[in-house]
Amino acid sequence: METLYLLAxxxxxxxxxxxxxxxxxxxxxxxxxxxxxxIGPALTVALLxxxxxxxxxxxxxxxxxxxxxxxxxxxxxxxxxxxxxGEAASVVTALExxxxxxxxxxxxxxxxxxxxxxxxxxxxxxxxxxxxxVLVKVAVKFGPWDxxxxxxxxxxxxxxxxxxxxxxxxxxxAFGLWLGLIGIDQLTGQARLTFGVPQLxxxxxxTTLAVGLFAIGxxxxxxxxxxYSPEQPIPVKGSLWMxxxxxxxxxxxxxxxxxxxxxxxxxxxxxxxxxxxxxxNIERKLSRRPEEFGHGAIEGVAGPEAANNxxxxxxxxxxxxxGLPTSATAAVMLAGFQQYNIQxxxxxxxxxxxxxxxxxxxxxxxxxxxxxxxxxxxxxxxxLLKIPxxxxxxxxxxxxxxxxxxxxxxxxxLVLLIAFxxxxxxxxxxxxxxxxAIVGLILGPAADSQxxxxxxxxxxxxxxxxxxxxxxxxxxxxxxALVLPFVFRGLAKMGKDED
Amino acid sequence: MSTARPTRRPYLIIGLLLLAVAAVTAWDASTMRIRANxxxxxxxxxxxxxxFFCALAVGHFVAAFWxxxxxxxxxxxxxxxxxxLALASLVAAISLGAGFILGTTLLFAFTxxxxxRRAFLADVLIGAVLGLLxxxxxxxxxxxxxxxxxxxxLI
Numbered sequence: 001m002e003t004l005y006l007l008a009x010x011x012x013x014x015x016x017x018x019x020x021x022x023x024x025x026x027x028x029x030x031x032x033x034x035x036x037x038x039i040g041p042a043l044t045v046a047l048l049x050x051x052x053x054x055x056x057x058x059x060x061x062x063x064x065x066x067x068x069x070x071x072x073x074x075x076x077x078x079x080x081x082x083x084x085x086g087e088a089a090s091v092v093t094a095l096e097x098x099x100x101x102x103x104x105x106x107x108x109x110x111x112x113x114x115x116x117x118x119x120x121x122x123x124x125x126x127x128x129x130x131x132x133x134v135l136v137k138v139a140v141k142f143g144p145w146d147x148x149x150x151x152x153x154x155x156x157x158x159x160x161x162x163x164x165x166x167x168x169x170x171x172x173x174a175f176g177l178w179l180g181l182i183g184i185d186q187l188t189g190q191a192r193l194t195f196g197v198p199q200l201x202x203x204x205x206x207t208t209l210a211v212g213l214f215a216i217g218x219x220x221x222x223x224x225x226x227x228y229s230p231e232q233p234i235p236v237k238g239s240l241w242m243x244x245x246x247x248x249x250x251x252x253x254x255x256x257x258x259x260x261x262x263x264x265x266x267x268x269x270x271x272x273x274x275x276x277x278x279x280x281n282i283e284r285k286l287s288r289r290p291e292e293f294g295h296g297a298i299e300g301v302a303g304p305e306a307a308n309n310x311x312x313x314x315x316x317x318x319x320x321x322x323g324l325p326t327s328a329t330a331a332v333m334l335a336g337f338q339q340y341n342i343q344x345x346x347x348x349x350x351x352x353x354x355x356x357x358x359x360x361x362x363x364x365x366x367x368x369x370x371x372x373x374x375x376x377x378x379x380x381x382x383x384l385l386k387i388p389x390x391x392x393x394x395x396x397x398x399x400x401x402x403x404x405x406x407x408x409x410x411x412x413x414l415v416l417l418i419a420f421x422x423x424x425x426x427x428x429x430x431x432x433x434x435x436x437a438i439v440g441l442i443l444g445p446a447a448d449s450q451x452x453x454x455x456x457x458x459x460x461x462x463x464x465x466x467x468x469x470x471x472x473x474x475x476x477x478x479x480x481a482l483v484l485p486f487v488f489r490g491l492a493k494m495g496k497d498e499d
Numbered sequence: 500m501s502t503a504r505p506t507r508r509p510y511l512i513i514g515l516l517l518l519a520v521a522a523v524t525a526w527d528a529s530t531m532r533i534r535a536n537x538x539x540x541x542x543x544x545x546x547x548x549x550x551f552f553c554a555l556a557v558g559h560f561v562a563a564f565w566x567x568x569x570x571x572x573x574x575x576x577x578x579x580x581x582x583x584l585a586l587a588s589l590v591a592a593i594s595l596g597a598g599f600i601l602g603t604t605l606l607f608a609f610t611x612x613x614x615x616r617r618a619f620l621a622d623v624l625i626g627a628v629l630g631l632l633x634x635x636x637x638x639x640x641x642x643x644x645x646x647x648x649x650x651x652x653l654i
Binding site (some may be wrong): 077147170171174177178181185187188189190192193216219220222223224226234388389390391393394395397398401402405406407411414415418425429430431444448451452455460468 | 575
């Protein structure tokens with residue numbers, strides 16, 4: 001009941017005209033930028049952070065929520081119509097969705113993706129509203145050791161559990177942690193790794209790293225591999241409406257996708273693509289027409305899209321209640337909060353309760369807006385897909401430069417941006433994931449200060465981390481998550497040797 | 500598209516780089532003079548990260564000598580060069596005081612060239628209009644300062 005009461009208060013402040021306008025702008029920009037190939041939700045939020053710098057915190061956080069949900073919607077449109085998914089999470093959508101579009105069923109594919117996203121985001125946002133207060137009650141009892149254990153677990157799950165090589169994920173994480181060291185130490189006021197450059201004393205901005213790695217790295221990567229072949233979006237022919245048969249075949253995949261996606265997003269289990277792959281495989285197993293998979297089965301669009309959006313909403317649970325980002329997008333959102341000196345975590349629900357609940361309420365509003373906006377405007381989004389890539393990437397670089405220069409007008413910042421871009425290019429070239437670096441940069445300093453606080457209380461005894469059950473369990477889980485992939489690989493290798 | 504054979508050499512080079520960064524980090528930590536009264540000081544995190552880097556370097560050496568190797572796609576260095584030129588001209592324009600609009604104009608036009616466009620003058624024009632719009636948005640609506648040059652002072 002308390003949650004309903006708080007949520008009603010949230011709706012009251014979210015339904016003011018100015019906040020509705022912010023939500024609408026966010027949803028519109030989020031979808032538009034999400035549709036553009038090569039720009040995922042993380043980069044969208046990072047590019048738009050400096051633009052909102054001078055706006056009112058409540059309004060711009062509501063806008064970010066719109067951008068976050070909108071970017072997810074936009075990504076699925078690209079995946080279905082262009083077969084070049086903008087981010088890892090919509091790779092699976094492209095498998096069946098693009099086949100459907102080629103078969104002239106682009107309309108129903110877009111519709112099942114949009115409605116599935118709506119259902120998933122609705123259920124997951126309700127989950128967020130009810131789960132967060134419970135988690136907050138637990139989290140206020142957390143000591144610094146528990147936070148350190150939790151961050152350790154997040155580091156491992158973000159970088160090592162999934163992906164092709166834990167070594168590469170951990171290396172990317174280490175790069176982010178190392179960047180997090182740069183700057184003035186909060187507790188003693190000493191400079192770390194600044195090499196006498198005064199502009200480095202404030203540390204490395206998360207947005208500069210994200211924009212450099214994503215925007216410039218992606219541009220270099222696409223240009224150098226000549227990936228700009230003139231692929232044209234498939235025109236949407238026929239009706240946008242789903243038949244009764246389509247509804248029947250989509251309903252349970254939506255529900256199952258939501259149930260898979262939300263817990264994976266909410267538990268810091270990392271990786272937006274994992275629930276989509278899981279959902280796809282389950283739908284293929286359960287389908288009465290498994291032969292259609294690979295040729296445009298609507299279940300293969302409905303399930304993964306729902307899973308994708310449910311896990312995106314789930315990611316907000318650890319972000320808001322613990323201040324723990326478990327994806328690149330969440331890390332950039334955290335930077336957005338910090339830009340207004342708002343620190344997500346259990347205290348956020350006490351100090352800025354009105355803001356939190358307005359944000360949750362506007363997630364519901366953004367979700368409805370997306371459903372209403374998306375399908376009728378699909379013609380507009382398709383036009384966006386026709387922007388020639390030379391201009392698109394030229395524009396992306398202009399916006400990247402603009403954001404960085406506006407946030408911090410110094411040549412050093414610009415050179416850093418370009419250096420991160422070069423790094424992002426090399427990381428793509430050699431198969432190192434990007435997200436762990438961004439999470440490492442934003443969580444590294446936090447983990448550092450929690451560890452030192454814990455050791456101050458214990459007077460330097462590191463065993464304090466293992467003496468408290470909470471931190472001991474989380475550190476154990478982190479070790480298991482780290483070792484497990486190697487064990488599995490070892491087992492797989494042994495299996496192969498026996499063959 | 501041609502893909503090269505699997506190679507192990509990148510792992511060796513990256514492993515050596517990781518060791519170098521670890522050494523720099525540890526050296527930097529050793530220059531910190533202020534010690535904490537309780538617990539650990541600011542240097543502890545640096546040493547932890549340095550140790551982490553060393554462990555990753557070992558992992559890379561293992562991959563370099565016993566791993567299956569990695570395939571690296573061939574790249575078009577000329578396209579990379581055009582993007583590099585685009586970014587360099589932006590930095591030059593801003594550090595020499597030529598202003599944001601000129602910088603983004605060149606950035607846009609050279610980037611478009613990297614993606615195979617040949618109509619350079621048209622792209623310069625588009626870039627200039629884009630830069631002008633962004634400048635007006637930031638300067639007028641958001642009152643955020645962008646670097647100014649002769650062009651911006653005329654507006």
